[in-house]
Every structure is written in C-alpha cells, then in structure tokens.
Amino acid sequence: GNTLGMLGGGQLGRMFTVAARTLGYRVLVLDPDPGSPAGRIADEHLHSAYGDAWALEQMAARCAVVTTEFENIPAQTLHTLAGLIPVRPGARALECTQDRGREKAMIQSLGLETAPFERVTHKEQIKAALAAVGTPAILKRAALGYDGKGQVGVASLAAAEAGFDHLGQVPCVLEQRLPLEREISVVLARGVGGETLCYPVAENIHRHGILHMSIVPARIDHATAQAACRAAIQLAEALEYCGVMAVEFFITTAGELRVNEIAPRPHNSGHYTLDACVTSQFEQQVRAICALPLGDTRLLSPVVMVNLLGDLWADGEPRWGALLEHPAAKLHLYGKSQARPGRKMGHFCVLGDDRDRIITEAETLFAALSGEVQHGS
Ligand code: ATP
Ligand code: MG
Ligand code: MG
Numbered sequence: 001g002n003t004l005g006m007l008g009g010g011q012l013g014r015m016f017t018v019a020a021r022t023l024g025y026r027v028l029v030l031d032p033d034p035g036s037p038a039g040r041i042a043d044e045h046l047h048s049a050y051g052d053a054w055a056l057e058q059m060a061a062r063c064a065v066v067t068t069e070f071e072n073i074p075a076q077t078l079h080t081l082a083g084l085i086p087v088r089p090g091a092r093a094l095e096c097t098q099d100r101g102r103e104k105a106m107i108q109s110l111g112l113e114t115a116p117f118e119r120v121t122h123k124e125q126i127k128a129a130l131a132a133v134g135t136p137a138i139l140k141r142a143a144l145g146y147d148g149k150g151q152v153g154v155a156s157l158a159a160a161e162a163g164f165d166h167l168g169q170v171p172c173v174l175e176q177r178l179p180l181e182r183e184i185s186v187v188l189a190r191g192v193g194g195e196t197l198c199y200p201v202a203e204n205i206h207r208h209g210i211l212h213m214s215i216v217p218a219r220i221d222h223a224t225a226q227a228a229c230r231a232a233i234q235l236a237e238a239l240e241y242c243g244v245m246a247v248e249f250f251i252t253t254a255g256e257l258r259v260n261e262i263a264p265r266p267h268n269s270g271h272y273t274l275d276a277c278v279t280s281q282f283e284q285q286v287r288a289i290c291a292l293p294l295g296d297t298r299l300l301s302p303v304v305m306v307n308l309l310g311d312l313w314a315d316g317e318p319r320w321g322a323l324l325e326h327p328a329a330k331l332h333l334y335g336k337s338q339a340r341p342g343r344k345m346g347h348f349c350v351l352g353d354d355r356d357r358i359i360t361e362a363e364t365l366f367a368a369l370s371g372e373v374q375h376g377s
Pocket of ligand 2: 146261
C-alpha cells in the first residue's frame with residue numbers, strides 16, 4: 001500500500017502530510033482531536049484515543065508503515081502496532097525519550113555529557129539531590145514536559161520542595177542550571193539500512209523556555225559543529241533509530257558541549273529546512289521510514305526562522321503586511337483555529353547571504369507583526 005500512518009495530528013504531522021503527498025503517498029492520521037492540524041488535511045483521520053484497539057487495527061490494515069510526530073504516544077500503543085506493521089522509529093527509541101531520567105542515563109552511558117542531574121521521585125530525596133547538583137538548579141518533570149512547561153527554577157531547598165509540590169509530586173529530574181554561551185541542535189535522519197545524514201547545525205534562541213528563533217548556520221566553530229553531529233549520530237545508532245530525530249545541546253560559557261535532550265521526531269529548530277535545504281526534514285522523514293534513499297541535506301542559503309506564538313493573536317490577526325511584502329521571507333501557518341498564549345501557530349523564515357543582516361530583518365519583521373514597529377509608514 002501507499003498509505004502512511006501518522007500517530008499525532010499536530011503541526012509536525014501536518015507538514016509531514018504535505019511532504020508525503022508531494023511524494024505520492026496517502027496519509028492516515030490518528031489523533032483524538034477531530035480538529036487537529038494534520039487530521040484536517042489528511043486523506044483519512046481517525047479521531048480515537050491512542051490506545052483504542054479498533055483504531056490501531058484500522059491503522060495496521062490500511063498503512064504500509066506508521067510513524068509519529070509526538071513522543072508521548074503510550075508505549076502499549078507502539079507495541080501493539082509493532083506486532084502488526086513496521087513502526088519507525090520503534091517503541092524502544094520512543095520509550096527512552098519519554099522519561100528524562102532514562103534518556104539522560106542513556107546519553108551518559110555512551111560517554112556523552114549532560115548537565116549533572118539526579119532523579120527525584122520522593123520529597124525526602126530532594127535534599128541529597130540538591131546537595132549533589134548544587135544551585136542554581138532546575139526541577140523538571142521526567143515525563144510529558146514541553147516548551148519549558150513542567151519545570152521550575154530552584155535556588156534553595158525550600159524552593160525545590162515547593163517546586164516538587166507545584167509539579168504534582170510526579171517523578172522528576174533535578175539538574176544543574178548551566179551557564180550558557182549558546183544553544184544548538186542537530187536534526188538528522190537514519191534510514192532503514194542504518195545510513196545517517198545530518199542537517200546543518202541550528203543555533204536556537206529561547207524566550208520563556210520556548211524556541212523563539214533558529215539561526216543557520218549556527219555561530220559556532222567547525223570543530224563544535226562536527227562534535228555535535230558525531231554525538232547526534234552516536235545517539236541515533238544507540239537507539240537503533242529509523243526516521244528523523246533531533247538532539248538539543250548546550251554550549252556552556254566554558255565552551256563545553258552538553259546534551260540537553262532528544263526529540264524522536266522532526267523538530268521545531270529544523271523548520272528552516274522547508275525553505276533553505278534541498279530536502280526538508282519532513283520529506284526526509286517520509287524517505288527514511290519508506291526505505292527510500294535519504295535526500296540531500298545541503299543548505300542552499302543562510303536562514304533565520306522565527307516562531308509565531310498565539311500571543312500575537314491577542315488583539316486579532318497579526319499584521320502580515322511587511323512580512324508578505326519582504327522578498328525573502330516565507331510564512332507558514334499551521335491551520336489552528338484557536339490561538340492561545342504560548343501555542344505554536346506558525347513560523348516564518350528569512351533567507352539571505354548575510355547572516356547578521358537576516359537576524360536583524362527577522363526581528364524587525366517579527367516586531368511589525370504586533371504593531372511594535374510601523375513598517376513602511
Ligand atoms: P522542548 O519544547 O524543547 O521539548 P522542554 O520543555 O523539554 O522543551 P528543556 O529543553 O529541558 O524543556 O528546557 C527548555 C529551555 O530551558 C532550554 O532550551 C534552555 O534554554 C533552558 N534550560 C533547560 N535546562 C537547562 C539547564 N540545565 N541549564 C540551563 N538552561 C536550561
Ligand atoms: Mg523537550
Ligand atoms: Mg528542549
């Protein structure tokens with residue numbers, strides 16, 4: 001069959017669906033939300049719970065292969081599907097990344113470094129954990145956190161204990177807050193036969209724990225970029241990964257490379273590939289899971305990507321004028337009907353030969369969306 005199954009119906013699933021169609025495939029999306037961005041444009045949309053046995057049977061019957069855009073698909077769902085059809089990436093890779101403690105332990109077991117961390121599952125463990133990692137620290141819930149949600153900054157034992165209560169006393173990791181020079185990420189693909197290909201390293205600027213801007217090429221030296229790519233490939237191989245994945249890194253003020261986390265799917269910091277690379281990360285996901293040759297990851301132009309969060313819709317539609325008039329800006333909207341603060345509604349890219357200049361242009365265009373800057377008047 002030429003139908004591909006997608007677990008999750010968010011914007012990553014939507015961009016995958018567009019890429020799959022371009023290559024001649026049909027897409028079946030499973031997402032409980034009947035209005036999900038990917039479900040709305042898919043060839044077929046099952047809006048059942050991820051654990052629904054009937055939905056999984058349907059998926060297995062109709063799809064050649066199943067992939068995911070959401071790392072928190074229940075492990076049981078992945079195992080059930082894997083008994084029926086190929087699931088790429090596999091359950092083992094997803095399960096590893098579903099728990100920050102497990103993920104960091106796996107990273108360290110390969111000889112790669114993370115921020116110093118301790119697992120915390122009971123309040124009595126906090127004192128020793130804090131003594132081990134020191135302050136300032138960050139307490140993060142081990143599962144289900146994203147966009148900086150489910151984490152609290154910690155400067156004292158009292159704050160750590162209050163934070164643990166605030167997070168609902170769920171299993172957590174307490175990690176040292178590193179002094180950061182920069183954040184970067186590597187998106188890579190690994191094919192069915194184990195071949196790997198990295199995209200150029202992105203430099204990521206966060207605001208309030210959410211990605212604001214990615215700059216490509218990252219403003220780092222060649223040796224650091226190479227070390228990051230090598231580490232990302234090492235992680236993909238250890239996970240016996242098939243598909244597209246991303247690895248987030250910190251570069252500390254001392255110049256050390258530390259792995260932050262793994263995303264077992266295309267990544268927000270890889271959206272620039274849609275406009276600036278020969279093969280987008282979503283086309284690459286299609287190619288990898290369908291056992292097609294991987295596409296060229298070459299960068300065609302320096303690029304800056306800026307996220308568009310729901311906050312921009314607070315007073316109605318953003319002012320698109322300047323962005324649409326710019327000769328080298330590309331707007332992408334995800335078709336979400338409800339704009340909420342912090343919700344990812346879309347992004348735009350600005351391309352150009354001069355990296356510093358497109359960073360400034362992107363900030364100017366971003367400010368113009370909320371009317372902070374009067375453009376052309
Ligand atoms: P994502 O949406 O990327 O999955 P998340 O909720 O999993 O986000 P993290 O990536 O762990 O969160 O952290 C979000 C941001 O908070 C990081 O990109 C970084 O800016 C900051 N941060 C997290 N951990 C640390 C740390 N140990 N030291 C310094 N800064 C950190
Ligand atoms: Mg994360
Ligand atoms: Mg992150």
